[in-house]
Amino acid sequence: MANPWAGEVAIWLDGRRHVGKLTLGALAELEATLSEGSLIGMAERFESRRFSARDVLAILVAGLRGGGWQGTAEDLRTVEVGGGPMGAARAAAELLARAFALPEE
Template identity: 45%
Template structure:
């Protein structure tokens, strides 16, 4: 899938048979700070680096990433979406998005 600019932290994803470009913009990160009750980006990064994310956490990250990528979606919209690989596919998308945003290696998969 093309169109995602990794230098800007964009991650390509295929959800519901459609290609998307997700990005945790500053606005999306502020949204996640609020959703997780984090005081700052360091606290947010620490939460994500624990490796323990719930389905609700993944829903919030994907929703914020889609909105950061320019899509007008709600968490309710994302709840209804499907990924070809199920929960594992969503987990790969979240992992690639967090890696692209906070570092820890290069998110290299063209279709997480």
């Protein structure tokens, strides 16, 4: 079970549950791949719903890798993400929110 208090998010890939978490290392990996230039800018894009499929993919890969998954972005291109594109976007938004939220929020 994913622990939201620890910043974890459940992500379903091909019917298998994985735990995603944006650890400091995962955040650094994500920042290196962003066209936005900053994680705060990325969070703001999600809040205003101006994100792209590429943004969602990058966040999912970073979060899954932070949770121990050994895959790559290429691996995600061929799997079914639980909830489809909207489920993927929701999981990415939750990863960002939980990475930057205090447990009381």
